[in-house]
Amino acid sequence: MPEFTLRIRRYNPETGAAPYWDRYTVDLEPHRSVLEGILQVKDRFDSSIGVRCSCRAAICGSCGMTINGKAGLACHTHLSEAMSRSKDGTIEIQPLGNMPVIKDLIVDMDAVHWKKVNRVTPWLLSGDLPEREHIVPRESMVDVTQPMACIQCGSCVGDCLAMEVDPDFIGPAALAKAYRFVGDPRDVQHEQRLKDLADDPHGLYTCTHCFKCIEACPKGVAPMNQIMRLRRIAGQDHHIEDVNNGERHEEAFVVLLQKYGLLSEADVVPRSYGGNGLTGGKLSPKSGEQVFQSLPFLAKAVLRGKVKISQTLFPHKLDSESLAEVKKIYKDVKGREERLELNLYITGYDEDGDPTTSEAIPDNPNEKAGATA
């Protein structure tokens, strides 16, 4: 039987001693889980190791921890996979980050994770109840099943970089939970919810798109994607002001590409701050201020040839044939009745081109589902 060395971070608040590392060797098949390794250690050597676990099958969400630098469920991480990330030939196991440690691998979820979940009014706010069930589109229920698949294991919270900088950030799990209601047609307070999250200085716009939560999530919830969808709905459907200006920045990209087929770098800042009016935001005082502030940065860009001064008057563009192709794509996307969302929970994935699948998605489904093994 292959052997694996586990290095487990121990901490017992009763002894007053600093945290330390214990090292144990277990013998298990490589496809067995890190949790099985920890349980073997408890069974054979030391049953005082503190660890929350219950179902062993990645559904109860108890065993979130940091394994060789990455947050995840111990029961959902194969020993071999953990080893592939090892720097020194051992499997390093420690509690989740961003939360206070109670004992060994057990963290205080109430103090951080649940507090944040409670922040987003985590229950359905429904209007008048029908006699029978609400009649809602099939796709909408499949769609909210994605955030519903969250088991509240806290892995995304443990690895959230934005929360490391701003501990008050509402965070990936709670915001994914918020989408569970905003995406649910039965909830009647979408706008109030979004406004509440947008107004919070540690809310909707604190996420920095680092993708860590998507990587950490064992259930394919993809919290960052849900945050981006919340932002899109807030901006496009409810015209809620984005304090970071991200919404208009995105719009500037979209308009420039439609117009020229290429990104005209010199136009990005004016349009992001001054809007996409006739003058491309160039006359807006707000954009002037931004351009002034960005001068050192702009100067560098000019020196390196990224931006040409002439571009501000004559932006570069694609040849007319290629540009027509680009415009066709825009027409197709914008001509749809509903906003096109790349949502694998609805479209599914079928590499064999199942005839019932209308939109084949070429991406590797396993990566998208966020599975770690």
Add this chain to the structure above:
Amino acid sequence: MPSHDVLIIGAGLAGQRAALEAAQAGASVAILSKVHPVRSHSVAAAGGINAAVKVTDSWESHAYDTVKGSDFLGDQDAIEVMCREAPGEVLHLEHIGVTFHRDETGQMDARAFGGASAKRTFYVADITGQAILHVLYEQLTKYSDQIDKYEEWFSTSLILNEDGSCGGCIARDIRTGQMEVFNAKSTILANGGAGQIFKPTTNALICTADGMAQAYDIGAELMDMEMIQYHPTCLVSNGFLITEGARGEGAHLINGNGERFMSKYAPNKLELASRDVVSRAEQTEINEGRGAGPNKDGIYLDITVVPKKRVHEALREIVNIGKDFSGVDITKEPILIRPGQHYIMGGVRTNVDGQVPNVPGLYAAGEVACVSVHGGNRLGANSLLDTLIFGKRSGAHAAARASDIPMPQAPTSRLEVDRKKLEKIISRERTGRRISEIKDELGTTMNKNCAVYRTEENLQEQLEIVRRLKEEAKTAAIDDKGTIFNQDVLGALELEYMMKTAETIVLGAIERKESRGAQSRADFPDRDDEKFLKHFTFTESDSGPVLGEAPITFTKWEPEVRSY
């Protein structure tokens, strides 16, 4: 000392549903659980929840299927209550936010399930239990002003008042080690099943018979304990569950010779016969040398016959389970399964309002209870329904009882008894066997001697083993000498609970010298309605378990030959 009208021990579906119902009736409520509520084992229920919601269906049809599924051991008054109230409960769940799968018209969609004569299993992909549990927790959060939550508190025993009623419980705050008396007018046990008595099992590590043993300790009867459900589709590699939803969506069972063998055992329903029938069929195929896999000890579950898009939409979780825990892509190849311990139909005897007959003030709901709606065999997707209906009814009745009586002055002496008991366990010399060793021996022997097929010889052997292990458990070694999150000492208590409960399971199986539902005696292969159309019960005494009997309630349906 926390003091409430209604105290609920356990926070899975039954417990949370009871808490919400009692709070809405105006009672002050405490809900206490050894794990955070969303970690409760209800979370693992995959396939769905049965209810005759569709206008083309009827609750009578659902009730008949349940009676037949129970092999006529279920109490028909309770089954009628459950099936009649089911549609209202499922619609209530939809109203509070459960994201039930819809059909093209936007109405809730239903899938086929074993032993059912209509498609009446409503579902959220294959995470139905998780979806319902998390939505109930949303509601618990919403009503947090009325419901005190004691998360990660371990109940060590129930309190027996001087007048013989139940007055709450003693519990230990797992985080601090502090022990408290929880005083209550009504106490509802909702702390789940006993699957850890078996190894392997589909059940979580927390399913350790706590509630059954604690109720038994204060005089409650344990009923139908011999009725242990083996689920037909558990991974050979580690015992994990593949939902019945897979067969509901059309998957086939294939033996080692490549035959779709269910036609021999259930010519009409095939793979969708009731669970006891399918598990027995699989075990027979394996025992007679027609097993599949390298050791011929499994059966192939072939999900490749289900359209891929449908698998990805409705069976998402088992795609992951196959991949992560067995290394098999279920959309491309069959997966090796076999029967595995899954559920206990028996438990603390109650009436249709959750009341425990001989302990006033004590209620039980969910897997810990035996109403009995499942009798000899539970139909798939009836367990979520059981937890919710009888959780709700217990909550309502417990709140009503509380409004009529003063707060009992519970004797606090029990607190000292439990405190000393735990201290003694913690200070034990490390001379005994390890808890893990004893538990492992219990599980593997139960799974050998008290499984799908049973014989007098095996059961007698198992009774001796359980009684020996029960003694050994009293000196099991403990490593953790601390107070904060001492899971070790709680493991020692759980071991005791499991031993006590296992003894009644084996004794019940010995007493029932017939084959009915999940009880298949190789030495008594036929059902014997003359002698055994009754429940067996056990109560505790100083000299060990005392056997009793309880009648089965019949309303509309006389026993008949059961075939699928």
